[in-house]
Amino acid sequence: MRIGLIVNPVSGGGRASRHAEAVSAALERRVPQVDMRFTLGRGHAARLAEDFAGEGADLVIAFGGDGTLGEVADGLLRGRSPGGRLPQLGFIAAGTGSDFRRNFSFSSDPATAALELLDRPARPIDAGRVSFSLPGGGEGHRHFLNIASLGITGDIVETVNRAKMEGTKSGPLVYLLHTLGALLRYRFPSIRIALDDAAPLDAQVAAVAVANGAWFGGGMKIAPDARVDDGLFDVVVVRARNRSTLIANLARVYGGRHRSHPDVTIARASTVTVHPAAPGAIIPLEFDGEDLGCLPARYDILPGALMVRG
Numbered sequence: 001m002r003i004g005l006i007v008n009p010v011s012g013g014g015r016a017s018r019h020a021e022a023v024s025a026a027l028e029r030r031v032p033q034v035d036m037r038f039t040l041g042r043g044h045a046a047r048l049a050e051d052f053a054g055e056g057a058d059l060v061i062a063f064g065g066d067g068t069l070g071e072v073a074d075g076l077l078r079g080r081s082p083g084g085r086l087p088q089l090g091f092i093a094a095g096t097g098s099d100f101r102r103n104f105s106f107s108s109d110p111a112t113a114a115l116e117l118l119d120r121p122a123r124p125i126d127a128g129r130v131s132f133s134l135p136g137g138g139e140g141h142r143h144f145l146n147i148a149s150l151g152i153t154g155d156i157v158e159t160v161n162r163a164k165m166e167g168t169k170s171g172p173l174v175y176l177l178h179t180l181g182a183l184l185r186y187r188f189p190s191i192r193i194a195l196d197d198a199a200p201l202d203a204q205v206a207a208v209a210v211a212n213g214a215w216f217g218g219g220m221k222i223a224p225d226a227r228v229d230d231g232l233f234d235v236v237v238v239r240a241r242n243r244s245t246l247i248a249n250l251a252r253v254y255g256g257r258h259r260s261h262p263d264v265t266i267a268r269a270s271t272v273t274v275h276p277a278a279p280g281a282i283i284p285l286e287f288d289g290e291d292l293g294c295l296p297a298r299y300d301i302l303p304g305a306l307m308v309r310g
């Protein structure tokens with residue numbers, strides 16, 4: 001078996017970097033061919049994944065946070081050809097939020113998790129593909145593995161990522177603090193959303209999450225019933241009635257207890273299209289914790305698109 005190990009040295013404030021040698025050594029004790037490569041910046045994990053797939057790797061492991069994992073999934077999926085062979089995907093979480101990991105059970109010690117992942121069979125896991133607008137004009141495309149969202153979450157991800165660049169210590173608390181800050185200042189957008197063939201609905205929203213996994217934002221169980229292998233998105237729409245209601249209910253989101261709140265709608269769908277209700281309004285998007293692009297956007301589920309060891 002040939003393993004491509006992609007390490008993001010800045011994930012989790014340098015956690016992946018600190019454990020990279022230990023992880024590589026643990027894997028090499030069981031599998032002789034382990035090729036470890038480090039990312040150099042945004043988008044590089046996707047290119048490395050494409051390279052590994054082109055070089056015939058059997059398993060590509062993303063070692064980093066959700067952003068790195070999402071990029072690796074994107075790299076594998078965008079390089080695939082009909083009937084072509086795709087490497088299996090593995091991941092070792094070392095990120096700030098590491099929310100995708102919460103859908104699986106792995107040790108929090110990276111070297112132990114690496115060995116656990118070698119022992120797990122690969123199983124089909126869904127992925128999302130999104131087409132979106134680029135701020136300067138034109139259309140972008142991306143795959144994601146965990147959750148794509150818009151609204152206040154786009155603002156939170158942007159400020160969290162800026163704080164990470166400035167060297168702020170990482171951890172779920174960073175997300176909580178920036179979430180509270182955003183709840184106080186954010187101007188809620190109005191959108192038009194359509195699920196599959198249903199008639200579109202207009203709503204002023206705090207956030208919309210198009211979810212494959214259940215958690216985002218460093219431990220918020222935003223899509224409590226989402227399953228990564230059910231072939232459908234769980235689409236969570238949180239309407240913006242007032243700021244104090246949102247702040248008062250934030251704790252319920254961490255426990256996934258917001259399902260029955262009157263301002264929350266959760267539905268399953270294969271395709272989701274979202275437009276700004278006011279033409280020309282700039283409403284930013286995020287995918288797996290990375291801020292990228294804006295509305296209009298179309299999300300399609302790709303059932304069982306990746307064989308993931310987990």
Ligand SMILES: Nc1ncnc2c1ncn2[C@@H]1O[C@H](COP(=O)(O)OP(=O)(O)OP(=O)(O)O)[C@@H](O)[C@H]1O
Binds near residue numbers: 097099
């Ligand atoms: N060598 C590098 N130097 C600086 N930034 C990098 C480098 N390699 C990748 N990146 C950036 O790191 C970010 C991804 O980080 P990642 O999501 O893996 O960790 P995290 O943000 O700590 O975790 P999480 O998303 O789980 O909260 C991306 O924005 C990517 O562009």
